[in-house]
Amino acid sequence: MALIVDKPAASWYKSEMELKQGDHVRIYVRLGGCGSVHPGLSLGVMQDEPRDIGVEDQVEGIHFFIEQDNMWYLEQKDLHISFDSEKEEIIMEVK
Template identity: 60%
Template sequence: MKLVVEQAAARWYKEQMDLSNGDALRIFIRLGGDGSVHPGMSLGITKDSPRSEGLRHEIEGILFFIEEDNLWYLEEKELRISFDDRYEEILMKVV
C-alpha cells in the first residue's frame, strides 16, 4: 500500500486551506460520493493530527496521512492525489 501526493496537489491544499508548514491533513473514508473502490463510499480530507497513522506522505511541509483503521479502503493499492490543471481540481485515484 502506498500514499503519493504530487507537489501541485500539496501546493493547492496549502493555499486553499491556508495551511502552514507542520500542519497535517487526514484522508478519511466517508459515506456517499463516487468512490472507485467501494460503491457508496469516497475519500475526504480534513486538517487533523495523526493518532494511529497507517500511511503517510510529507510534501511541501504538510503531512498527508491515512489512519490505520482506514487502510482497508485501499485494498493493498496505491492512492495518488494529483491536481488537474485543466479543470483546476484535485483528483484522488486508487490504482
C-alpha cells in the same frame, strides 16, 4: 500500499486550506460521494492531528496521512493524489 501526493496537489491544498509548515491533513473514508473503489463510499479530506498513522507522505511541508483504521479502503493498492490544472481540481486514484 503507499500514499503519493504530487507537489501541485499539495500546493493546492496548502493554499485552499490555509495550511502552514508542519500541518497534518487526514484522508479518510466517508459515506457517500463518488468513490471508485467501494460503491457508496468516497474519500474525504480534513486538517487533523494523527492518532495511528497507516501511511503518510510529506510534501511542501504538509503531512498527508491515512489512519490505520481506514487502510482497508485501499485494498492493498496505492493512493495517488494529483492536481488537474486545466479543470482546477484534485484527482484521487487508487491503483
